[in-house]
Amino acid sequence: MSRASHVPRFRVPRALAAPSVVFLLVxxxxxxxxxxxxxxTSSTLAQPLRRWTGFDNFHSALESQSFSGSLWRSVVFAVAAACVQLVLGTALALLLRARAARPGLLGTVLLLPLVTPPVMVGVAWKLLLAPVGGALNGALHEFGLPGVNPLGGSTGAFVTLIVIDSWQWTPFVMLLAYAALLGVPDELREAAALDGAGRVRTLRSVVLPYIEPTLLSVLTLKLVIGFKVFDIVYVVTAGGPGFSTTTSTYDIQRTALQEFDVGSAAAxxxxxxxxxxLVVSVVALRRKRHEEVAV
Structure with a gap:
């Protein structure tokens, strides 16, 4: 008889489960x-569910150059931002772990961008990068260097949004990676040292494989957060120049609340x-394979 058959099964009373079920339904x-x-359906803000249209809204969305382009930009933004933040956050966590067992004042300072409201982050960076009167161009002028306008070009504006998002969310990755590093047993490090492994070899062969499931979970969270980005796009670039920084969330908002085509926005x-x-499932599949190998 298998071991699983000896495990007692407990059923939650319906009265206790009812609030959770109602919450999920609502x-x-x-x-x-x-x-x-x-x-x-053909729906507007004033008249939702007005008329059945079948797949017409989906066809319109896919044929829209604005939305189809925004899908590609959202994927690039989410993947690029998540990868950059995963690398930087893990590196900062490793530095903090090597420095002390507790993050201390330095760790608290590094977490400040995370607790700053996204709208304020966008306003601060927009003022910093303003071509006229901005702090960045003011500093360059003091050193006799020509001014720059990173938000004036398509590529520069897109990269700038990734930088801003990374500035805010890298501390989030650092915090979770640091917590995972605290869980690495000292016995593993000592065993690696006895085998003659240096710090780099121990990091690559012991520490990072041990915390890889956590890092993959963090990567999944950051991908979802990156796909949902809206605040900084709305405040910093408003989707421009042109449509170069129009993400799907921004395009959907514009379709629903400016064009009042709620049906197309829903599709x-x-x-x-x-x-x-689809994108998140790729990371989830990698994490599942890692768990199967570990078992």
Whole structure:
């Protein structure tokens, strides 16, 4: 008889489970069903679910150059920002762990961008990078260097948004990576040292493989957060120049709240969610394989 058969099974009473079920139905199932209903109907803010249109909204969204381009930009932004922040956050966590067992004042200072409201982050960076009167160009002028306008070009504006997002969210990755490093047993480090492994070899062969599941989970979270970025795009670039920084969230907001085409916005949201699920599933599959190897 298998070991699993000896494990007692406990059932949660229905009365105790009822609040959770009601919560899921109200805040998860109902909005999802309503969103799908909007996607298949002609809907506006004033008249939702007005007329059944089938897949017309989906066809319109896919044929829209604005939305199709925003999907690609959202994928590039989310993946690039997540990878940059994972590397920088892990590096900072390793430095803090090597410095002391507690992050101390330095760790607290590094966490300040994380607790700053995204709108304020966007306003601060926009003032910093302003071509006229900005702090960056003011400093360059003091050293006799020509001014720059990173938000004036398509590539520069897109890269600047990644930099701003990384400035805010790298501390989040650092915090979680630091917590994972605290869980690495000292016995593993000591065993590696006895085998003649140096610091770099110990890091590459012992520490990083041990915390890899945590890092993959952090990467998944950061991908989702990166796909949802809206605040800094709205404040810093408003989707410009042109459509070069228009992400899917910004395009969906504009379709729903400026063009009042809620049906098309709902269809675009469904398509966008499928893209997010596809990208995130790649990381989840990697994490699953790691767990299978570990077992």
């Amino acid at each position: 805040f998860a199932a109902y909005p999802l069903v309503y969103l799908i209903g909007l996607a298949f 675009a949201t469904v398509l966008f969610s499928l893209i997010i699920g």
